[in-house]
Amino acid sequence: MRPLHQLFDVAMLDLDGVVYRGREAVPHAAGALETARTAGMALTFVTNNASRSPAQVAQRLASCAVPAEPAQVITSAQAAARLVAAEAGPPARVLAIGSDALREALLAEGLEVVTCADDAPTVVVQGMSTSLGWSDLAEAVRAIKAGATHVATNLDATVPTDRGIVPANGSMVAAVTHATGRPAAEAGKPAAWIFHQAARRSGGSHPLVVGDRLSGDIAGARAAGYASLHVLTGVDGPVDLLRAAPPERPDFVGLDLRALGQTHPAPTRGEGDRWRCGTAVASVAEGTVRLHRPEQDQDLCDDAALTLDELRAGCAAAWSASDRAGVSTVLERGPARLILSG
Known part of the structure; x- marks a missing residue:
């Protein structure tokens, strides 16, 4: 019977469909987050979008009137880079299929980044970029057919924008896996570790995961053992909630981020x-x-x-x-x- 920003000390927020949609801010998001911050709730942003660096995400948030430092942002590109570094080690040769932000994350982990299949990569890491084309996917297929493992920053099929739902990284990954016949490992949400990392970075002890996608944000929260708030401003709506399977059921439901400052009566x-x-x-x-x-x-x-x-x-x-x-x-x-x- 108390507002969520009093019950939890840190909010781990998804971005696309929660704080903004494409170039537009989600209505009420900036004001709601400022209210939560003023109430003492720390904010950390956890995104499956690997196309921007943490610094670029912080700039994007600032343009939506949401102040944030790069250290408050964790991306799936960072998740993929750490996964490869942990499993394959710095000797790994990585073919990066995606944005400059993905390459930066891989280099930050001490990994060698190559540019084509002829460089004999041992790992292909694929992340979202709107500039990806047939030639990029073809290089990934060639490298994987030659024996490289395939890691996807995330497998979200779609992403909400100001013009509606559009294909996301999972849809592009599907083209590669269809051609190779080999599934890709997933580094971002709903993996539990990315939420654990966000909690450690924030210093919070009682976190709340906030998202719009049941299969990513909410399932990831449950895997991590954290409470979750589902907001109805992005991908999954009321019909999806009613039919949600146990691993994808949120603890709280709100129209938008104003739900952080509201009470939530229990059925x-x-x-x-x-x-x-x-x-x-x-x-x-x-x-x-x-x-x-x-x-x-x-x-x-x-x-x-x-x-x-x-x-x-x-x-x-x-x-x-x-x-x-x-x-x-x-x-x-x-x-x-x-x-x-x-």
């Missing part, structure tokens, strides 16, 4: 497997979530509007029913889209 179970959150009541019936409203019951099988408390109660009902049935989700019928109101 409670009542008679007939009905779950209540505030005045909202939900259950699962005939393969869908049913909202029990004063005027009439409503099944969420068509596009509908619901409140945040109704979503919380609906998630509790759907997850409880799924767990009892021993399946990832019991929801057989459901809407293609839900709209949060109020």
Whole structure:
């Protein structure tokens, strides 16, 4: 019953879809983070985007009115570089397929970076860059076919931008793995270590992971043993939450980063497997979530509007029913889209 910025001493924040979308800041993000910082919450930014260096990310945050130091930023390029350094050691010859920021991260770990498959690389590290083309992917395929291992900074298939959802590194990695027939190791989220590193760097002892992607941010938080807040400003929305499997279920749900300064009522179970959150009541019936409203019951099988408390109660009902049935989700019928109101 206290705001999250009083319950947790550090927020480990995703960027794309949480703080900004493409060139645009997410509404309310800057003000909410300043409020959290003023309340004593430390901020660390953990991103799977390997196209920018920590210094560039800090500059990008500043352009969104969110002040940050490079030391507060951990990228998946750094994660991949440390993974290669730990497993292959500085003698490794690395073909970097991605941005200058990826090459900088690899060099910072003492690794030798080469430019083509003819240089006999032992590892191919692939990260997001909007300038990647066929020739870059072809070099990666040649090197992997010749025996190099394949490491991806991350496997996120998409990323939210100011113009909508677009392909991300995972989609480009898929082209390489399809050609080689060999899966790539993943270095970034949802790996637990990147969150542990962020917690150590921040000095926090009670961290909260904040993200918009259930399979990356929330699954990573659970793997690391940290609480999580899912915000509805990016990739995964209400429908995804209702159908979330146990490893991808967040502890808290908010519309946006203002949720850091808000209380979060917990759903409670009542008679007939009905779950209540505030005045909202939900259950699962005939393969869908049913909202029990004063005027009439409503099944969420068509596009509908619901409140945040109704979503919380609906998630509790759907997850409880799924767990009892021993399946990832019991929801057989459901809407293609839900709209949060109020």
